[in-house]
Amino acid sequence: MSFSLPRRSITRFSLSMVALSLTAIVLAGCAGEPSAGGDSATPVAGGTLTYASGDAEPTCLDPHVGGNYPQALVGTQFVESLVSENAKGQIIPWLATKWTHGSDGLSWTFSLKPNVKFTDGTPFDAAAVKANVEHIQDPATGSSTGYLALAKVKSVTVEDPHTVTFQLSSPDSALLESLTQPWLAMESPTALKRAQAVNCQTPVGTGPFMVKDWKKQDSITLVRNPHYTSPPADAKHSGKAYLNEIVWRFIPDSASRYAALQAGEVDVIDNAQPDTIVAAKKTKALTELNAPRPGASNRIELNSGKAPFNDEKVREAFVKSADVNAGIKSLFFGTAKRSYSALSSVEKLGYSQPSLFSYDPTAANTLLDQAGWTQRDSSGYRVKDGVRLSVVFPVSTNQSIPAEQSLFQQIQATAKKTGFDVQLEPMDLSSWYTALAKDQYNAVSAPYTKVGPDVLRILYDSAGITPAPSGYFANLSQLNDPQLDTLLTQASATTDATTRADLYTKAQKIILGGYYILPLYDQQNHYLLRTNVVGLRALPSVSTPTFYDAWLRR
């Protein structure tokens, strides 16, 4: 998961105002595994590629510490996981070559790839895996994402130098999916023994690149690992990477980032906004890589823990009052596809139910009348027992891109017609989390990235209503249904794939059918690159770009 993916955006007129009079080319839609520039020319080694990230600059490059998406983005280049995922959603070998589990699901044994060394020369072996799990579980590390993912891991045993066993406290069907994530990647145990500040500056992994230098607020310089031997099973080549060097820059402003890409000052940008994606498609010099993030879809959670959304009829009325499709069409210019699921479209076990989410103001009005919201005040808002039908909706300006904030305004406008007083409250990330922790919301949109459908347990199990010590809680719709809890617990413990899929479908039917959420679209994750960048793809696990197979055409 990623708890913060700030996309700082200073609102102002968009770059689309520039007349781009270049010939439009139609980009081939990338079904399945997203990749760009996939031509069959012979790769050329060498060169420096400049990447510009619109995500916040990490405060620590070790993805064990904290654990957010900006760390995963850059971490993918220099640290590697035990396993990965292919485009079909299957778990494939990476640093582990094979794995088995006991019949009780409580012990998982991994065989490790031999002759792999961290870039500081430390061998990658069973002891290193044990040291990494212990590092993530040590409170002094301050790991959040990795720590949660390893919640069921009780201990790690070294069987022999290349075999390691994870002992679990209870069965975890999501263990392999969790292990694909960069927040649980393997780092050199020698390097981990250094002071945290030092390890944050130059973490050491087994990846195709290594951190050479980090100039804060400016760039991270990554250089090729000359001894690299350990690509994931779905990589396009073996041996070392093609690029000599990657300069990883931070350009928080969306318009500047795009202008720098156009000018050729950078080769790849992330967090491309709808207007720039459309502009890029009109020029031959740029291509798009669309890699929706896994986990939950972007959706509006309706707080069923208190009035007015504790009444299912009112929730349904709100869902039917919101003209989401019209808003997405006019604000995202075809760059975002409407979702009708709680899960991202890249999740193979996602279940969609479009019929529930059609715009139907007439039905909404009837529902509100039935629910007793029969009066309207002078402003046209519905009233019941002297209370207005208000929906307090805190909006994180860090997490919601400008187009999404505009979409919320359109929803506010269409919901007003049926009598909802939607109060949008833009705030910064800290204030937003505080508002949620204090239960000061009726509706909220919160992204959640995690590999696999187990994200449903985090988001909708009633245990997620109780705030963590940090005040954080994930069940923002405050869905409290014992039947759903049972389904999600069973699904997370079963080792049978068919049973698991069936249980998750049943669970999603409860979430969608109870109108606890209003799905919008996948978590948007668009990259734009210059056409001379070939072979870039996003890892199917958390959709971070990997530059191992990438090269520069000259």
Next chain:
Amino acid sequence: MTFAAVHTAGADLDSASRPGGRALRWLITRLAGCLFVLVAAATITFFALRLIPGDPAQAVLGGPGSQASEAALNHAREEYGLNQPLIVQYLLQLGRYATGDLGTSYSLHEPVATVIGQQLGNTLILAITSLAAAWLFALLLAMWSARGGRIGTAIGSGLEIVAAAVPHFWLATVLILLFSSTLGWLPAVNVPGPIGLVLPTITLAVPLAGFLGQVMRESLLDATASPFVQSVRARGESELGVLWRHTLRHAALPAISLSAWALGSLISGAVVVETIFARPGIGRTLLAAVSDRDVPLVSGIVLVVALVYVLMTVLADVMDRLADPRLRVTRR
């Protein structure tokens, strides 16, 4: 921070008979004023950050919304003293400042002094080049409009008002669209070397030039109309000579006093400009630190900026005296 300027300006006015004692008194009052500004800045920042929503312990554990475990939170609170009462934390911080220790950043896990050391230079370079450019723009505009009669004045003052009103973020985008995206002359984001400074400098300088120009043009007009200029002209001094040797000094005086304030405003403008042009610097660091509720880093930056501001105010006073012989004469 404006009260510092008022306070120190007041200190300038007193004049006793013994030059040594007077200078000492002036110095002591001055230093006390500076100290007050610094303590006030540290205090306001500390309480403002702790009273707005958000938990600084989360900054230690990866930022807002971290799902940190209780053990990790307790560890962080203990390590950074966040489990003590607020007033104790405040006093401890002041105590550290008294010994010259700016503390350790929650989010970057690095000493605040190191972080500021890495970033302050970049921002100061930007602020100083912008100030110089603003002076140049303002001076040229003032000279041109003061010579242009009523029409010149009208155009000049119109341009100044527009320039002063232009927001940085808007100007920056327009400049990028024009000079980078359309003409391709200048880089859109920071590159090493002076060329990367051009657009950020113009962005910061133009609104400031509007303010400075307004002040300069008025004093220039006043000076040009004053009797001493007429007598200089009667002596046969050329127009250029009048301008260079006489009226320009008058025009510069109020602008010099404004420059200390201007530097402060440039540093705040740097928050926007550094973000848009992706320049490393203290403005961007400050923005990230505020979002993370990184109290030591925000306080440290505010304190250092306040210090720069205070020093600049003193420097502006000295410059004032150098440029204006009357100040020197009356105080001797």
